[in-house]
Amino acid sequence: MANTDNKDIFAAYTEDSIRSLDWREHIRLRPGMYIGKLGDGTSTDDGIYILIKEVVDNCIDEHTMGFGKQIDIKVTEHSVTVRDYGRGIPLGKVVDVVSKINTGAKYDSKAFQKSVGLNGVGTKAVNALSQYFKVQSVREGRAKVAEFEKGILVKEHKEAPTKEVNGTLVTFTPDDTVFKNFKYIPEYLEKQIWNYCFLNAGLQINFNGQKYVSKNGLLDLLQRVTNEEDLRYPIIHLKGEDIEVALTHANQYGEEYYSFVNGQHTTQGGTHLGAFREAVVKTVRDFYKKDYEATDIRASICAAISVRVQEPVFESQTKTKLGSQTVYEGGPSMKAFVLEFLSKQLDDFLHKNPSTAEALKKRIEQSERERKELAGIKKLANERAKKANLHNRKLRDCKIHLNDEVTGKDKDESKRLDTMIFITEGDSASGSITKSRNVETQAVFSLRGKPLNCFGLTKKVVYENEEFNLLQHALNIEEGIEDLRYNQIVIATDADVDGMHIRLLLLSFFLQFFPDLVKNGHVYILETPLFRVRNKQETIYCYNEEEKAKAVKKLGNKPEITRFKGLGEISPSEFGNFIGEDIRLEPIILNKDTHIQKLLEYYMGKNTQDRQEFIIGNLRYEKDLIAE
Template sequence: MANTDKKDLFAAYTEDSIRSLDWREHIRLRPGMYIGKLGDGTSPDDGIYILIKEVVDNCIDEHTMGFGKQIDIKVSEHSVSVRDFGRGIPLGKVVDVVSKINTGAKYDSKAFQKSVGLNGVGTKAVNALSTSFKVQSVREGRMKVAEFERGILLKEHKETATKEPNGTIVTFVPDETVFKNFKYIPEYLEKQIWNYCYLNAGLIINFNGQKYVSKNGLLDLLQRITDAENIRYPIIHLKGEDIEVAITHENQYGEEYYSFVNGQHTTQGGTHLLAFREAFVKTVREFFKKDYDATDIRASICAAVSVRVQEPVFESQTKTKLGSQVVYEGGPSMKAFVLEFLSKALDDFLHKNPTTAEAMKKRIEQSERERKELAGIKKLANERAKKANLHNKKLRDCRVHLNEEAGGKDKEEYNSKRLSTTIFITEGDSASGSITKSRDVETQAVFSLRGKPLNCFGLTKKVVYENEEFNLLQHALNIEDGLDDLRYNNIVIATDADVDGMHIRLLLLSFFLQFFPDLVRNQHIYILETPLFRVRNKQETIYCYSEEEKAKAVKKLGNKPEITRFKGLGEISPDEFGKFIKEDIRLQPIILSKETQINKLLEYYMGKNTQNRQEFIINNLRYEKDLVAE
């Protein structure tokens, strides 16, 4: 840097450069520090879901302390209302609790024990990031109400008498200037609510008029997400003080875990999940008196683990990863606590249920055989991939990765970017060229396919290593050994919206569902929506994603505007493409419902049942002229 530039910078750094932000300004300026990424609702970890979670967490904490057996949640297109039947916020502190940082009862361990919300920030973030925020508290026949706009108090009502039962009601509308074009996806909300129920057996949650309740905790969770025909033995369900686990093995690839702390779904795991994985391996080895490889023991496992911890330490405000090393002050380490529980409870269970133990042993030994069969080809394939990675023309990488954490002053900003990391899987050089030139090099990578990938349905994992393209894709994502080191949070299939493009989508989805189903289950896979039409006149350009949108655009612009029909991604210029993969990106998430059975799904659409599929196509075929007429 030139000396003159340094002098200018030095002179510009004055007392006026130092700013003190109040709580709401800081939240609105740096929302990522409080709610992770923003997003528009297409991803389950987008900010609009974190806002709901922060409010519901407080209700759960009340329930955990023994107050309130029911929570009512109403979510309309944009508005959210959450009502618990707990103790209610002390009326004299209603305004402070939702608008003053470091104010709350979570600092008093007598009032809240083993709660998830410890730092009193959650509801303040919801308040600051909402255009409308209303809090009502009812205690012993008295009610207090306060209303805010973007964190600014509009009106503090006087206390009034009421016949309402005790509790707290929070109603808010997320700020559309922060969460642009957002929408709630019901499946994400339903999954969030079911998790609360599994972790709080007996708690009733009414969501938009529908009742959710779990009687058997984590056992219900595994029964809901697994196919009874696909598990190798009945689900093992074990409960102890401050810990609950449910375990089974399936027939498919990968390891599937659901981990929780104090009723919080820790989607990125943490010390408790690491402790469980190690303790499970150790217990199984000791029970069978055989030194099985850890990967064989855990291959195809489906497990849920929940722990209760005093004053948990999470690695971010969104509480997706536990950092606590001990269960409570002066108590055992997390590792020792989980090991002590499993080494007794699981060992006792396997001794009492020899049929289950034998089925588990057969599954482990099957995994061992499969691993040894793959060993030779895996080594060669990895060596090829390693060489290719040095000059991998298929991958245009980005600078930030999901599996890399930053330290120092830029830690929060870097770690919030990690949640936005995206890899676009494209077909052909023209499409990948447009995306590469217009992408954000910080967080967006591009992987280019040569053409149509192989239909891998019915094939073994050997094909992942024999097929160079699949092997390079596996290495680009870094998922060979599971999702722990996944490099991108969002895997976006970006193909043309024609027959060939749709076919490539199906082939890629078959690959992920067959060999890496955890990517789909954990909502990492998306389809990129790109515009079908460009409608413009000299004053305005509108991009349309459907015939309906095109008709509205033509009506708006009037006087016969120019209409362009995009046939492929390669036709869209890099400058235009930048609009569709950044702020205004439209993603269609791939969501597996609880009824979805992966093997049957793949067999129907990608297998050899030609006659059934042919009849389905004939019965459901729709012509373009019919679609246009609609």
């Protein structure tokens, strides 16, 4: 019987089994290879933002080449329009440029020097993943328009005369069968727009009617992400050919970096960031003629670096990490190039600005004292954590991690970007999630109760408190977030008073000791349904009163209504519906005016009159509406 089965299997493997996909089919079948993870817009690296980035990158490349000083971007609920004022796509190639892989001007290094979109895939991916896509090019009084649906050309207009100025206009609507229930978050779009402006000083971007422009590049970026009163010395801003750097030290824990290559925000760093971190240490040691510890020099640093390279090698299509193969102009390595620049420019700056040099020295020596005070407890805590990690009963790990090495064969990074860890409270909640999670990409860390309020405490508490220490080791963030193991850190607590309190305590922990996790968009709140409304034919889960009312109206005839009071009440079979494809996450977003220490002091510090008045003024009463 076995032999017969094998014969049948081999018989079925014929020429008809071999399938060749065209460019459009391949992108739609394997979108993760082109835009990373799909998502619904709650994360900054979700595909709908990558689609915008791919289109705007082309406009930026035109600007960088000296054509077009303005870009207009309009984003409605589901549609995006981008207009640049560059040279415009050659009219005879308008269709090919957005629908034929390996077609584009960027293969000609004379036409596009140091461009970010080198492989000619970006706009083709946008086209293939859009339910509607229109491109219009204007060149010297002539215009050409082409319209597509899911990458298929539906109408190619004839060339026509026009009075519009030169440039390219792209309009697209992401395919809602690919990007399910998606929405654009304005704060994410604004951050994306500002980064383009910081990296292209003088470029004006009009976004939904508002003007964005930066005069001072990375200096403006650091001013936007820091609070002036927290800085130990004024921001150092250095510029050279193909490199720009801004840096300062603050009073926060950890290291905070913003790195860019050819205008691309490399959120996972790479060789240029590694070179910068090393170069800062060497330059500082040489200037002060002291062998300071690298961690003391970089503690509390906030810095940005931007480089331009003729042929950058990225580790994935979404270009979030610069590869080790990249060299500068075919000459010195990235490490040598960055070191040469900083060893001269930063050294010169410190010699010319003795007050800054003295403030930097005091910050380093303060970090040195803090490190030595921590040394004893840190060693013991890490030894305990190492033993616990061999069998960490608090952690139910997953198989794939964000910091897994990307191999040449692994071009689909969507699974790494989909990795998340749920931080839960209590055995019942963690049990439900553990049984229903995706073991490949979802991990669970279980708290035993309310964590400690760490506001006003030093980092010593991270090592003295076993749960905090195990958590930082589970996340792999002790030395910074470069090797973070999970892309999304999800706080999953009950939607009651105790659950809200635990959320605040965990957020205080991250904001106090690892603020860059929040600033880089890695921390979320899991939304779970408050109600289940069902009849014999259909079950609807509702996340608020409004959704419940709609569900009751839809099902009619007095359906059964269940109010979930805690995560532990939701069975594992049901929980799978809420942490899978349709998971709802609420991102923790810090706006530019947020002062972390003042925020923590107000909500987590000693009870003040202001806070009492705020609580009394915002009291509201809720009734649990449970069907009898």
